[in-house]
Structures are given as structure tokens and as C-alpha cells.
Amino acid sequence: MxxxxxxxxxxxxxxxxxxxxxxxxxxxxxxxxxxxxxxxxxxxxxxxxxxxxxxxxxxxxxxxxxxxxxxxxxxxxxxxxxxxxxxxxxxxxxxxxxxxxxxxxxxxxxxxxxxxxxxxxxxTPVFNLHEYLTKYNALLWIGSTQINMNELRKEFMVPNSSPIKSAIAYICGLGYYEFYVNGNKVDPSRKLDPGWTSYEQRTLVASFDLTANITTGMNAVGVRLGNGWYSPEQHGKSGYGPPRLIFILSIIFENGNEIQVLSDQTWTGREGSIKHDSINNGEIYDSRNDRPNWTRAGFNDSLSAWIMPESMPSPLNSSRNGSLVLQDMLPIRAGSNALHFEVMTDNQQQGYLNLKDIDEIKGAKLTDGGILKPVAMWTSDSGVDTFDLGQNIAGWCRLKFHGPRGFGVYIRYGEVLTQPVVSTNLSTRNIYTENLRDAIASDTYVLRGDPVSEIYEPTFTIHGFRYLSIFGPPNELTLDDVECPFVHSETTLKGHFSTTNQIVNQIQHNILWAQLSNLMSVPTDCTQRDERRGWMGDAALTVDEALYNFDLIKFYRNFLNMIVDDQLANGELPDFLPVGNNPSKPNWRSNYPADPNWGSALPTITWQVYRHYSDVQTLEDYYDHIVAYVKYLHDIYNTTGLANFTVRFGDWVPPPPELMTNGSLIGSFGFLHDINLLINMSQVLGKKEDTEIYSTLYQKLAEEFHQVFYNTSWNFYADGKQAAQVLALALPGVVPANVRDTVINQLVTDINQKGNHVTTGIVSTAQIYPILSDNGHHDLALELISSTTYPSYGYMFNNPYENATTTWELWNTPLTGPAMNSRNQAMYSSVGAWFYSHLAGIDLSSNMITIRPRMASETKKHLMSKLDCQLSTLYGLIHVSYTRDERDTISNSILLRVTIPPNAQARVMFEPLFVGGQCKALIEGNKVIWSSDVNTMNDQGFSIEKDSTTGLMTVHIGSGQYEFQALWQ
CATH class of the missing domain: 2.60.40.10 (Immunoglobulins)
Known part of the structure; x- marks a missing residue:
């Protein structure tokens, strides 16, 4: 039994x-x-x-x-x-x-x-991969400097003297590659491989187990190469060069014999159907050059010249100890293979939120399988077919054509349609491409004349778009002729967050799609224009949000490796990655030094990975690099002091017409923020001497920050702007207790004077919502996030010009020029962390899970009367659901359902629902566990604490499902 x-x-x-x-x-x-x-x-x-x-x-x-x-x-x-x-x-x-x-x-x-x-x-792979690959004298990087050699093949004989025990391949094609064995693509959903790095420092190699793919007799491998980020077209004069391949297949037999297939000059190569490929500019594909069997043994091509490849130089800089490294993160994938969904336990607790509580979300659903179909199409007056996906994505489209051989089709991608929208006649509107700047973002396809139909899908490019236009198609197209895979680094959606506030729900939708769109082996800034870099500021600001929503520890550890690869000997960091700190490249030094809030990516990502995964190893691995960076900032401070501390971008792009606040204050915030993180890390790692040193330094700087930036005449920081007050309040111990209320009041007053709107840029926007919630103004924070007028998150999808399905780069996107105007940018997605940490109240920063949802007061509960949040942690599912509507026969009461996974413990904290509120009773499972009338403590086995100063109630619980009711008076 x-x-x-x-x-x-x-x-x-x-x-x-x-x-x-x-x-x-x-x-x-x-x-x-x-x-x-x-x-x-x-x-x-x-x-x-x-x-x-x-x-x-x-x-x-x-x-x-x-x-x-x-x-x-x-x-x-x-x-x-x-x-x-x-x-x-x-x-x-x-x-x-x-x-x-x-x-x-x-x-x-x-x-x-x-x-x-x-x-x-x-x-396990070969652990010292660089040494393994470089020990073979015959192993070469191969390619061509004379022709566009983007298809390479090799046939080889496998004897049948003994059964095959294993066949393991190691491969890297730069910039990108596709890998085929005996006519079949290996790992078909894997795209845009390998991940982008500073290639001279660290070039990523993939390994494939081909034991089931190799047979006795003749075999064939084929590799298609693309330019990727290794192309001079992407980097100008600082580019690397034409594509190249390194490959080794080791076949071991049961009798102990071994054979190797190496990339060398016994391979043959040609220019295939891809005539040109570029990340920013797209692809030119002539399908008349297709050779369907070119990756099969026995292939004979009478129509093409396959020639011997050249021996190409390694991308690595040996003088800088560059190395070949196994790609230890999940690859970029397309469609349903790119996104997994966390499997929740079978007996999941029911939440209070129902489907009837949630309005329809604008945009596509992540659960629809990763392949988007157009929601509309029209033909313009000039004969251009335009398709609307209804969702801004990163990816490309599979297109079905039928037409004569040699017929060329031009495809253009864009995020938005031309403005203004004074007419409802779509035939007068085309896609808007000016904000792509120099990125052409187009594909050209030449038909081979298949009598049935033919499907075109780009290979080595990526587009950021919602709309695509097809110029002069060979046949009349329908919605069924277009499908577009969503493309991003493979990950798992581990968070679910929804409320009765439809504005917040749409913001959460937009955050998820923007964040995924910008996971492209590095956390990029945008998906569409001629940039798409790993900007460190964007990565630092969004990592907390990203780790609440997605399982990304491998992704961010790879990015941390890239950061330390490009860290200079003095600890200095660049503003974006990868840089390739190579003095032989023109203007390489212009990317240094990082703005303090951009360089903060190193300590911030390290700390957030530790918080979300309780992974001390991550702290240990990057601690010394963080110390070096903080020492670098300290050296600058010794010259400038905080009053003139370094700044490059500051609190980037506040909403016009607002001006940025004091730049040195913003830079100083980054400096103190990172020292505070370093103190926390040193405490976790038991480095007591460092804790003392940096605690002393922090205390000195905290006092100086207040002395330098606090305006004693007006009783606020700097110019009184929201950003200055928020950043001062966000730093522990900076704002003295005797002026803290004054500073908070200044912040609130300024928000009210601006019509309940923020005036913050990307650095302070990440802090303003938690600051308000933690300092008695959670209602105001909810009003800010619920706004739909300019400037606000809600304005992005409630304006007369365009309705966003991802987060914007600029608050005023429809009203400004194209120079820097992305519709799919994650940097303002930072607010998503507040959704989990404050609205749902889930904090994973210690061994004990904290559940402390911040709720609206009785007069503002219409802003968010119900919430449901599920978060899959390494222990299992955390579920938080509350309502202010059901069983609420008495004002100022809540119902809260909580699930804590096995082998975990938690504390559930109940905040007063109004200023000065006192808890009247706590009920769990219809039983009173605490009452102010009889002062019943620790009843039903619960440990309960009351903070007499704040009125905060804390209940300590173990794993299981609970339903609490809290009544306030």
C-alpha cells in the first residue's frame, strides 16, 4: 500500500x-x-x-x-x-x-x-577545452578571404571494425553557424550560435553528442556560416573579419580505437544561397543556389564550384590569454523551444482572482507556443502588403510564396506605422523605419520556382518589429502565408503576476515581452535599430525584475564573465559589452570608463543572482573583481570628492520637458550603492576585515553625501527634483532621521504638483516605487502606476498614436524624433521587480521567505482589490493571493492565501491598512489565532509578533497552504 x-x-x-x-x-x-x-x-x-x-x-x-x-x-x-x-x-x-x-x-x-x-x-566535456583544441597541429580555423565561403562540408569514412561507443563534436563558427550531419540539422531550434562575446578574450564553443547520428560507412558534416557580430559591417573598422570555422569530431569505438574529424583544408566550401547576411541589415537569399543534399554523403554538385578553404587566423588574442570556452548557458532558440513554463504542483492552491476580474490584454500570449500569426493585413495604395502581428517581438517571419524562378521579393520590418493616425484607412499607412537609423532591417528572397510553394525563413539575422511589409509579392498573400517565431535566449517563465488593476496587468505583459526580446545571449538594450548592445546600465536596472520572472542564472553568469573579461587592470569597466579591450582596435578606449550606474552592473547582477538563487558561489567567483571596481571608483573619488564625482549618462532620459537632476549626485548614488552591496557580500562571505573597511568608508561617504547635496535653505536634496530625493532616500543611512520626513514630503509634494506623475529617468524610476511604498505612501505609488496620461507607463498603451505591447525607451516616444526611440527596450521594465517585491510582497533575500504584500488603504482599494502571484523558487512554488472584496463584511479587512513550498519557512507580515491602524484580529482557516481583545498569542501553533511602533503583525509559518484574514481598527 x-x-x-x-x-x-x-x-x-x-x-x-x-x-x-x-x-x-x-x-x-x-x-x-x-x-x-x-x-x-x-x-x-x-x-x-x-x-x-x-x-x-x-x-x-x-x-x-x-x-x-x-x-x-x-x-x-x-x-x-x-x-x-x-x-x-x-x-x-x-x-x-x-x-x-x-x-x-x-x-x-x-x-x-x-x-x-x-x-x-x-x-562531462573536455574540461580544459582550449588546451584540448589547440593541441592538434592539423586543426585549423577555416574559411575564405577571397569569396563568401558560407557553406563548408566534409565527408569521412567510419569503419565497421567495432561498434561506436561515442561520437562527440566541438564546434564554433564565427560569427554564426548552423550544423548538419548526414543531411539533418543538429538541434534545429538553436539559432544565432555561438553567443556574442569579446571574441579575442573568450570565444564560445558548443558540444554535441552525435553518437546516434554517425553510422558506419561514409558520413558527411556540413556547416553554414554567417557573419554575426564577427563582421566588419557590425563594427566598422574595428570589426573582425569574414566567417570562419573550427571543428573536431572524436569518435571512440568499443575496442578503444579513436578517429578524429578536424576542420582542415581537406574540407571544401562555396558561397551558398545566402548572398549577404547582417544582424542589423538583414539577409539576401537566392534559393536558386539551394543544394538540398549538400550535407549528405555522396553529394555531387555539377552547378557549383566547391573549393579548398583557407587556413584562417584564430579570433583569440594569445597575448591577452584569450581562450576557447564551452558555452555554459542555454542558447538562443526560436518558437516553442525558446520558452518553457514552470510545472506547478498538482494540488495548487486556488487564488481569489478570476478570469472575469481581468480584461483582455493587448498583444500576444506567451503561452501560445512562440509562433505569432498576423492579426491583420492590408495592401497599401502603392501595392505593398503589410501585416500586423499585434505584438512587438524580436525574431523574423516564415513566408510562403508561389511564383516564377528568379522572382525577387523584398521584405521590410518595423515597430510602428507612419503617423499621424487621423485616417482609419490603413491603405494609406506604411511601416515607419526612421527610428531604425542605419539598420536596413530587410530581407530579400529570390524564388527558385517551386511548382507547389516555397517557404523562406532568414537564418543569420534578427529583427525587432510588429509590422512587416512585403513589396511586390509574386502571388496574392493571405494571413496564413505568414508566421513569425519569437526568438530569444532559452529560458523558463517562473513568475506569474496579475491583479484587478488592468493597467498593471498590461505593464506586466509589456515587461515580459520586452525582457524576452532583449535576451539575445547578452541583455541587450533594444531589438531593432543599429545598436542592440549589452548596455550595462540597462542590465543592472532590470536584473531584479528579470530574475523574478525568468530562470536566468546561467545567462547572467555568462554576462558577468563578459564583464570581467573587459575589466581593465585598474578595475575600470566599460559602459556596454562586449567591448574587447584590445588596444589594437581604433577607439576601443572610448567605451571606458562606465558611468557609475552602468558599471554597477557587476556588483548589482552578482548580488541579485545571489539573492534569487541563494548562490554563495556566485559571490565568491566575482567578489575580487567587484572589490577592484570599487577601488577604482574610490580612486576617482579621492580626486573629485562627491561634489564633482564622475557622471556620464546620469539619470538617463527623464520625461521632457523635465531636466536631469544634479549629475554628481546621481553618480555618487551609484558609488555608494555599490559599496553597500560590497558590504553585504563581505558579510555573507565572512570577510570581516573588508566589512569593517567598507562600512567605515560608507559611513564617511553617507555623511558627505548629505552635507554636499542637501540644500539647507530649501530642505531638500539638490534642486528638489524627484530623482534627487528618491536616490538619497534609497541609500541606507544617508538621510538623517531628523530630516527624513521633510525629504519624503518634498518628494510627495513634487509628485502632486506634477499631477501625480513621475519626472524620473531610468536610475531613479527603478527606486521611486519602492521608496513610496516603504515610506507610508503606497497609495500614491499605486496611483502613479495606474496613470494613463503623460508621462506614465499607462500612457505607452493609452495614447492616440500607438499602443505599446512592450516597454518604450522614451516616455514621449510618439512625440519625438527617431534618433533614439525604441519601442522595445527593457530599461524602464525595472518597475516589474516592485510588482513582486511590494505588491505581492515576496522577498527572497534571506534564508527565510518573507511575504509582506503592500495593500491600498480602504479609500484606494479600487486601485487593486485583488492580486494573484505565483513564483517558482528552488524550493518550489510560492503563491500569494489576496482580496479586499470577498467575505469583507467589515471595512479594513483582507483575505490572504499563501502557499509555502516544502523544506522552506516563511514569515507573513500584515501592514496596517491606514495610518495608525491596529490589528483587531488574525484568523487562519476560520480559527482566531490572535485577537487584541483577549491578547491570545501563539494560538493554533503559530508564532506571532506585533510591532508596537508600526502596528506590523508577523506570523511565522512553515510549508503548506494557509488562508488568513486580518481585521484592522
């Missing part, structure tokens, strides 16, 4: 990889860490479930289970640890080896252990 209380395990992770969504799982470290989640069958009745013991086993696949020999058996370990559990075997895992792993646990709610997980297979 099955024990109904017996736990089971799910969502196992090895070295941060989700095993259930990762094909060909490659673990690139000899001592990985493991995580798992615990599921209990009845989470309603089972509370306070904690793990007590775990057991892990690793087995080499070459050792049969019959031998009962394990590489490692942890045996029973008395521990509650279920995240980042280290491999503690006596010996490191071996390189180039197949393993399998399983785990089981014991918990407090069952005498029996969980079932073992199924065996989870993974393999």
Missing part, C-alpha cells in the same frame, strides 16, 4: 541546469552541485514538511548497474539542504565521460523515504 504522505521529488537541477528541459545535459565542472524540489501529495493538510536526510548516487554509465558499483554514493546524509548540494566524492568527475545520477530524501511527514528519482543522464 502506497503511503499517501510519502514525498516525491521533481525539478532536479545539476549545476543550475533543469534536467527535464535540457537535452544532451553537459556538466562543465568536475564537482557539480545538485538541487531538487519536494512534492507532497496533500499540501492542504500537510504543513511544516522539512527534509531530514538525503541520499545521492552517481554512476558511470560504462559501469553496469549489475556491478553495483558507484562513482559516488553519499549514503544517508542528515541534512535539510536541498539546493546547491555539493558532490563530495573522493575523486573529481572525469572529463569526456557519461554519468547518471539519482536522489531520494526523507522528510518529517513520512517514515518512508521518497522513491528514487529516475536515473538522470549527463556527460
Amino acid at each position: 502506497v503511503n499517501a504522505r510519502r514525498p516525491s521529488l521533481f525539478d532536479v537541477r545539476i549545476d543550475h541546469y533543469k534536467v527535464e528541459t535540457t537535452q544532451d545535459l553537459i556538466i562543465n565542472i568536475p564537482r557539480p552541485r545538485f538541487s531538487w524540489k519536494i512534492r507532497v501529495l496533500n499540501n492542504v493538510s500537510q504543513r511544516n514538511v522539512q527534509q531530514t536526510v538525503y541520499q545521492m548516487q552517481i554512476q558511470s554509465i560504462k559501469i553496469t548497474q549489475r556491478d553495483n558499483q558507484f562513482v559516488w554514493d553519499s549514503e544517508c546524509v542528515v541534512s535539510s539542504q536541498s539546493i546547491h548540494v555539493p558532490y563530495t566524492g573522493q575523486n573529481n568527475l572525469l572529463p569526456s565521460t557519461y554519468y547518471r545520477f539519482r536522489v531520494r530524501v526523507w522528510t518529517t511527514n513520512s517514515e518512508e523515504p521518497s522513491e528514487w528519482t529516475d536515473w538522470i543522464q549527463f556527460r
Whole structure:
């Protein structure tokens, strides 16, 4: 008989990889860490479930289970640890080896252990990949400086003297590549590979297990190359050069023999159907040059000249210790393979929010499979067919044509239609492309004349768009002839957030699509124009929001690696990545130094990854680089003081006609912010000396900040603008207690004088909502986020010109020129972190989960009467749902449902719903657990605290599902 209380395990992770969504799982470290989640069958009745013991086993696949020999058996370990559990075997895992792993646990709610997980297979690569690839003298980078050699092929014989044991390939094609074996594309949804880096410092290599793809007899591999970011067209004079390939396939047989297939001059190459490709400018594709079987053995081409490739120089700068490194993050993918959805537990607690509470969202749904179909089309007076996807995305379109051989089709992409919209006649409107600047953002396709139809899909370009126009199509097109995959770095949506406030719901939608659109192996600034860089300021401001919504630890650790690659010896950082700090490149130094709030990406991303994943290893890996950067800023400060501290961009793009506040104050904010993070890191890592040094420095700077920037005549900071007050208030210990209320009042007064609108740029906008919520003005914060008049988030999709489905770069986008005007930019998406941290109130910054939702007062509860938030953490699902409407027979009461995952603990905090409010009663599951009338404390097994100063009520709980009611008087 099955024990109904017996736990089971799910969502196992090895070295941060989700095993259930990762094909060909490659673990690139000899001592990985493991995580798992615990599921209990009845989470309603089972509370306070904690793990007590775990057991892990690793087995080499070459050792049969019959031998009962394990590489490692942890045996029973008395521990509650279920995240980042280290491999503690006596010996490191071996390189180039197949393993399998399983785990089981014991918990407090069952005498029996969980079932073992199924065996989870993974393999290790060559750990020192650079040394491995450079040891072969015959291994070459191959390509051509004479022709556009973008198709390369090689045939090879595999003897049948012994069965194939393994066939592992390592490949890098710069700038981009597609990989084929025996006529089939390897990993078809993988796009725009490898990830963009400072190639001379770190070039990423992918590995593929081809054991099932290679057969005895003749085989063939084919590689299609694209320019990518390695092209001079993308970088001007500082570009790298024509495409090139490095490749090695190692085939090992059961008898121990081994053969290698290397990239060398025995390959042949030609210019294929892609006549030109560019990230910004698009692709020219002549399908008459297609050779359908060119990646199959025995292929013979009588129509093309396949010639020997040249030996090409390595992209690496050996004098700067450049290296080939395994791409240890998920790749860019297209369509349904790009986005996974967190599997929630079967017995999920029902929230209060219903579908009837939520209006229709403008734009596409992420759950629709990652392929967008147009919602409308029209033919302009000039004969151009224009399609509207109804959603701004990053990607391209698959187009179905039927026409004569040699017929050319021109496709143009854009984010918005020409203005103004005085006429409802769409035939007079075309796509607007001026804001693309020098990016042509177009594709050209030449038909081969297929008698049925032919489908064109670009290969080595990416477009940011909502609309596409097809000029002179060969046949009459319909909506069914167009479908467009959404393209971004592969990730998992782990957060869900919705409320009865439809403005907030639309903002959340726009944030998700903007953030995903700008995950392109690096966190880019925009998707459409001639830029698309990894701007550090944008990355720093949005990382908290991004990590609430998406599983991105590998993505951001890769970006941190890029940051330290481009960090100079004195600790200095650039404004955007990758730079390739190469003195041989013209103007390379112009990208340094970073504005303090841009350089803050290094400490900020490191800290946020630690917060969201409790991953101390990330702090350890980048700590010394953060210290070096802070020392660099300190050296500048020793020359300038805070009064003249460095600034480059400041509080970028406040809404016109507002001017930016004091630049040195903004730069000083970045400096103090980073020192504060460094103090926090040093405390976590136990570096007491650093904690003392930087705490002393911070205290000195905090006093100086106030002395320098506080205007004693007017009792506010700098010029009194919102940004100055917000940034001062956001720094711990800067604003003295005796003037704090005055500064907050100045902020509130200015907001009111501006008609309840913000005047903040990207740095202070990220801080203003938390500051208001934390300082007694949550109602005002809700009014700001609910505004639909200029300037506001709501204005982006409630204006007479265009309705945004992603976040804008500028508050006044429709009313300003094209020079810097992206409709799909993530930097203002920072407010999304406030949705989770304050509106839902989920804080993961300590070992104990904090649930502290900020709620509107009774008079403003119409702004947000219901909320539902689900967040999948490494422990499992956190669910927060509240209502002010149901069972509310008494004013100033709330209903709050909370789910805490097994093996976790939490504190639920209830704030007074009005100034001076006192809790009358706390009820859980229809039972009174605290009452002010009888002062019943710790009833029903709960630990309850009341803060006599603030009126804040705190209930400590373990895992399980709860329904609280709080009554205030």
C-alpha cells in the first residue's frame, strides 16, 4: 500500500541546469552541485514538511548497474539542504565521460523515504577545452578571404571494425553557424550560435553528442556560416573579419580505437544561397543556389564550384590569454523551444482572482507556443502588403510564396506605422523605419520556382518589429502565408503576476515581452535599430525584475564573465559589452570608463543572482573583481570628492520637458550603492576585515553625501527634483532621521504638483516605487502606476498614436524624433521587480521567505482589490493571493492565501491598512489565532509578533497552504 504522505521529488537541477528541459545535459565542472524540489501529495493538510536526510548516487554509465558499483554514493546524509548540494566524492568527475545520477530524501511527514528519482543522464566535456583544441597541429580555423565561403562540408569514412561507443563534436563558427550531419540539422531550434562575446578574450564553443547520428560507412558534416557580430559591417573598422570555422569530431569505438574529424583544408566550401547576411541589415537569399543534399554523403554538385578553404587566423588574442570556452548557458532558440513554463504542483492552491476580474490584454500570449500569426493585413495604395502581428517581438517571419524562378521579393520590418493616425484607412499607412537609423532591417528572397510553394525563413539575422511589409509579392498573400517565431535566449517563465488593476496587468505583459526580446545571449538594450548592445546600465536596472520572472542564472553568469573579461587592470569597466579591450582596435578606449550606474552592473547582477538563487558561489567567483571596481571608483573619488564625482549618462532620459537632476549626485548614488552591496557580500562571505573597511568608508561617504547635496535653505536634496530625493532616500543611512520626513514630503509634494506623475529617468524610476511604498505612501505609488496620461507607463498603451505591447525607451516616444526611440527596450521594465517585491510582497533575500504584500488603504482599494502571484523558487512554488472584496463584511479587512513550498519557512507580515491602524484580529482557516481583545498569542501553533511602533503583525509559518484574514481598527 502506497503511503499517501510519502514525498516525491521533481525539478532536479545539476549545476543550475533543469534536467527535464535540457537535452544532451553537459556538466562543465568536475564537482557539480545538485538541487531538487519536494512534492507532497496533500499540501492542504500537510504543513511544516522539512527534509531530514538525503541520499545521492552517481554512476558511470560504462559501469553496469549489475556491478553495483558507484562513482559516488553519499549514503544517508542528515541534512535539510536541498539546493546547491555539493558532490563530495573522493575523486573529481572525469572529463569526456557519461554519468547518471539519482536522489531520494526523507522528510518529517513520512517514515518512508521518497522513491528514487529516475536515473538522470549527463556527460562531462573536455574540461580544459582550449588546451584540448589547440593541441592538434592539423586543426585549423577555416574559411575564405577571397569569396563568401558560407557553406563548408566534409565527408569521412567510419569503419565497421567495432561498434561506436561515442561520437562527440566541438564546434564554433564565427560569427554564426548552423550544423548538419548526414543531411539533418543538429538541434534545429538553436539559432544565432555561438553567443556574442569579446571574441579575442573568450570565444564560445558548443558540444554535441552525435553518437546516434554517425553510422558506419561514409558520413558527411556540413556547416553554414554567417557573419554575426564577427563582421566588419557590425563594427566598422574595428570589426573582425569574414566567417570562419573550427571543428573536431572524436569518435571512440568499443575496442578503444579513436578517429578524429578536424576542420582542415581537406574540407571544401562555396558561397551558398545566402548572398549577404547582417544582424542589423538583414539577409539576401537566392534559393536558386539551394543544394538540398549538400550535407549528405555522396553529394555531387555539377552547378557549383566547391573549393579548398583557407587556413584562417584564430579570433583569440594569445597575448591577452584569450581562450576557447564551452558555452555554459542555454542558447538562443526560436518558437516553442525558446520558452518553457514552470510545472506547478498538482494540488495548487486556488487564488481569489478570476478570469472575469481581468480584461483582455493587448498583444500576444506567451503561452501560445512562440509562433505569432498576423492579426491583420492590408495592401497599401502603392501595392505593398503589410501585416500586423499585434505584438512587438524580436525574431523574423516564415513566408510562403508561389511564383516564377528568379522572382525577387523584398521584405521590410518595423515597430510602428507612419503617423499621424487621423485616417482609419490603413491603405494609406506604411511601416515607419526612421527610428531604425542605419539598420536596413530587410530581407530579400529570390524564388527558385517551386511548382507547389516555397517557404523562406532568414537564418543569420534578427529583427525587432510588429509590422512587416512585403513589396511586390509574386502571388496574392493571405494571413496564413505568414508566421513569425519569437526568438530569444532559452529560458523558463517562473513568475506569474496579475491583479484587478488592468493597467498593471498590461505593464506586466509589456515587461515580459520586452525582457524576452532583449535576451539575445547578452541583455541587450533594444531589438531593432543599429545598436542592440549589452548596455550595462540597462542590465543592472532590470536584473531584479528579470530574475523574478525568468530562470536566468546561467545567462547572467555568462554576462558577468563578459564583464570581467573587459575589466581593465585598474578595475575600470566599460559602459556596454562586449567591448574587447584590445588596444589594437581604433577607439576601443572610448567605451571606458562606465558611468557609475552602468558599471554597477557587476556588483548589482552578482548580488541579485545571489539573492534569487541563494548562490554563495556566485559571490565568491566575482567578489575580487567587484572589490577592484570599487577601488577604482574610490580612486576617482579621492580626486573629485562627491561634489564633482564622475557622471556620464546620469539619470538617463527623464520625461521632457523635465531636466536631469544634479549629475554628481546621481553618480555618487551609484558609488555608494555599490559599496553597500560590497558590504553585504563581505558579510555573507565572512570577510570581516573588508566589512569593517567598507562600512567605515560608507559611513564617511553617507555623511558627505548629505552635507554636499542637501540644500539647507530649501530642505531638500539638490534642486528638489524627484530623482534627487528618491536616490538619497534609497541609500541606507544617508538621510538623517531628523530630516527624513521633510525629504519624503518634498518628494510627495513634487509628485502632486506634477499631477501625480513621475519626472524620473531610468536610475531613479527603478527606486521611486519602492521608496513610496516603504515610506507610508503606497497609495500614491499605486496611483502613479495606474496613470494613463503623460508621462506614465499607462500612457505607452493609452495614447492616440500607438499602443505599446512592450516597454518604450522614451516616455514621449510618439512625440519625438527617431534618433533614439525604441519601442522595445527593457530599461524602464525595472518597475516589474516592485510588482513582486511590494505588491505581492515576496522577498527572497534571506534564508527565510518573507511575504509582506503592500495593500491600498480602504479609500484606494479600487486601485487593486485583488492580486494573484505565483513564483517558482528552488524550493518550489510560492503563491500569494489576496482580496479586499470577498467575505469583507467589515471595512479594513483582507483575505490572504499563501502557499509555502516544502523544506522552506516563511514569515507573513500584515501592514496596517491606514495610518495608525491596529490589528483587531488574525484568523487562519476560520480559527482566531490572535485577537487584541483577549491578547491570545501563539494560538493554533503559530508564532506571532506585533510591532508596537508600526502596528506590523508577523506570523511565522512553515510549508503548506494557509488562508488568513486580518481585521484592522
